């Protein structure tokens with residue numbers, strides 16, 4: 431077929447004993463957005479990495495414009511027109527935006543020395559796509575997560591790109607940045623550029639994709655026109671069963687009158703006087719737009735950013751939390767939004783990551799010797815509870831898929847069993863099956879009498895999981911819904927937008 435830019439056939443890829451891809455086939459038409467979905471560990475990133483020269487297939491073929499290709503490096507793939515926006519940002523933090531965008535292909539003058547003027551001129555031109563001209567001389571490490579993601583996108587567009595693969599591009603983007611990304615994708619499509627789009631946000635697919643291919647355990651379950659499927663169809667292809675995402679309605683079951691955490695008039699960077707309390711046995715939702723001060727509030731409570739004013743009380747006692755380490759000792763836990771950077775140690779095994787916050791406790795009970803059997807048992811328990819896909823508990827976290835790395839960070843705080851646990855966007859990058867598991871575990875924790883804070887930008891999640899909803903805007907709580915039954919989405923969003 432003439433308009434086929436890519437045809438993959440019989441692709442196999444194993445890592446040790448793990449079959450990441452088995453006999454994978456995939457086709458991409460010119461100017462098409464083809465979504466690739468599947469559970470955490472299904473093989474999506476592996477396929478994209480093979481196409482773009484990061485990994486090498488064990489067997490099979492990739493025909494690109496009719497010719498078989500096998501790129502040795504990402505630079506080779508980019509120069510041939512295949513760009514990739516990786517799931518986990520891989521930019522060099524010390525280098526500027528421009529240096530990162532043109533890495534491996536700096537323009538040079540006749541004498542072979544880098545032509546910096548030309549580099550920055552070209553970078554400004556490319557960066558104007560997202561209105562980021564002014565940032566090209568900034569070191570990437572100084573930018574926020576959203577901007578870094580946009581830099582990865584710009585990097586994928588520097589050569590004459592024919593195919594661009596996005597691996598979870600919106601996980602770190604605000605609504606506004608997401609909208610701009612979709613505009614860009616539509617423009618690319620109009621130019622005949624083809625797009626492979628990986629996302630766990632199924633709603634997005636109906637907005638942006640033409641076709642969808644579902645992977646499960648490294649095998650293709652089917653390819654469909656997006657117009658011919660519903661969200662439920664996709665979920666059951668992905669998970670292999672129907673799914674009751676939010677479980678049975680058990681809100682207000684375990685709530686008690688005892689206050690687990692209270693903050694009074696909290697002030698910190700981006701936080702302008704926040705007061706609220708969390709009872710034992712209750713799940714409090716913090717909803718708001720990106721930048722509304724939710725994450726900043728949580729960081730301040732957790733001792734990760736200095737307080738400019740106000741007070742934190744744990745079980746009615748005023749406390750001064752000096753550091754996250756101190757917070758953990760006082761019975762607070764926090765699953766950070768940026769889990770790969772802040773939540774896991776990539777070069778350590780899964781089991782050590784899970785038991786890290788309470789390793790002292792595990793050791794103390796045995797006179798300073800670590801109870802290795804207990805450590806292994808706890809790790810196994812949470813691997814099972816979260817359906818964490820790993821060969822075993824000794825596997826290094828860096829060998830797991832992106833979503834499974836996230837699950838390790840979540841498992842760690844579930845296992846720590848702090849009195850109050852803050853979950854910041856716990857379901858970002860997590861597949862639907864695991865989402866249901868996480869919601870169930872949040873309920874179990876609250877039923878045990880823990881106080882749970884759920885920070886989320888996903889309204890259905892907040893409405894279905896929480897007992898009470900606090901709406902944040904401009905560093906303040908602008909409204910509290912004490913009862914979320916019968917609330918509609920528009921009502922909550924109205925407060926969040928002001």
Ligand SMILES: Nc1ncnc2c1ncn2[C@@H]1O[C@H](COP(=O)(O)OP(=O)(O)OP(=O)(O)O)[C@@H](O)[C@H]1O
Nearest residue numbers: 445450470471472473474475476829830831832833
């Ligand atoms: N470098 C590696 N070493 C060992 N195993 C790996 C490596 N990369 C991936 N795997 C394994 O291959 C399988 C597929 O992983 P992949 O990253 O492709 O999943 P994914 O579909 O992108 O999942 P996610 O939604 O979590 O990002 C997983 O079981 C993963 O643990």
Ligand SMILES: [Mg+2]
Nearest residue numbers: 475517831832
């Ligand atoms: Mg992935």
